[in-house]
Amino acid sequence: MIVNPLRSLILAAAGNEAVRRAVASAPVSRDVVRRFVAGETVASAVEVTGDLVEDGLRVTLDYLGEDTTDRARAERTVQAYLALLDRLHDVGLAADAEVSVKLSAVGQALDERLALDNASRVCAAAEQCGTTVTLDMEDHTTTDSTLRVLAELRRAWPDTGAVLQAYLRRTLDDCVALAGTRVRLCKGAYAEPASVAFVDPHEVDLNYVRCANVLLGGGGYPMFATHDPRLVEIVGERSRWYGRSVEDFEFQMLYGVRPTEQRRLAAEGHVVRVYVPFGEQWYGYLMRRLAERPANVAFFLRSLVSR
Ligand code: FAD
Structure with a gap:
């Protein structure tokens, strides 16, 4: 925001x-x-993943690049994910590392069907390697399309993760609909109009807590993506109230952001997954991280x- x-x-x-x-x-x-970025190549991303796993953390890897309007580039993104998954499997890291995919990077703006086909190829490779995929959520104009693609993917790969953004007014309803599944809850990173999103940060936080309650009360696997110390504490407290063990949900943070807190939570027994971006298109991602703080x-x- x-x-x-x-x-x-x-x-x-x-x-x-x-x-x-x-x-x-x-x-x-x-x-x-x-x-903030684990290098430009698969090799450097896998090396960083190995270091994080050694520190007791799990990982979700993002091949940087979004808003693709060209089929060849979408194909290169798919190939990068396939190479990454192969390598994770070969070095024995696939159990601790999944991948995060932006549908806009695999062709969503060109054709939803192309994005579905490309994402399906990544999901199939992930399954073969013994891991999963989470579909990142982008700006609100893509939410319905992304949830449609997610529903299709889940017919074959039910563990495919969804992302919901607490700043969107619609998200509490989406949480109710998806509460029995694997859902990452974040605040939301795009500049959205007040017609669809809460603009007051306090309202976003309140909605995050409402959504967290719905996800913790449902039968799925919630993944709480936030660096906000207050929300981390509230989620911890609410998880105990709902009788969830530490294996029944996870915290997620970005690579390079609050690394000490990531290790502190892991040392307490929590599952902590670090979102690790890599690839040549690191510039826009880096600027968004700088803008946050x-x-x-x-x-x-x-x-x-x-x-
Ligand atoms: P904020 O209110 O931004 O920050 C709370 C506190 O956290 C700050 O006061 C500070 O102490 C600390 N902090 C936050 N950011 C930084 C930073 N860059 N450096 C140092 N300290 C910091 N957004 C989407 O829209 N779609 C997605 O698919 C998506 N996936 C994500 C996956 C993961 C694993 C994570 C962690 C975030 C993801 N996001 C996604 C981004 C998210 O929506 C927020 O923009 C971002 O996480 C900042 O929100 P926050 O909850 O940390 O709270």
């Missing part, structure tokens, strides 16, 4: 080609990129002058 001018400025830079080229070509930005911008600027 864009709530201040700094966020707006950084998100504008995210779409600016000249700024992208300047950041990408500056060797000094490499460390900052590495904090002024401290990250300071970290970025410090790294530019510290070499």
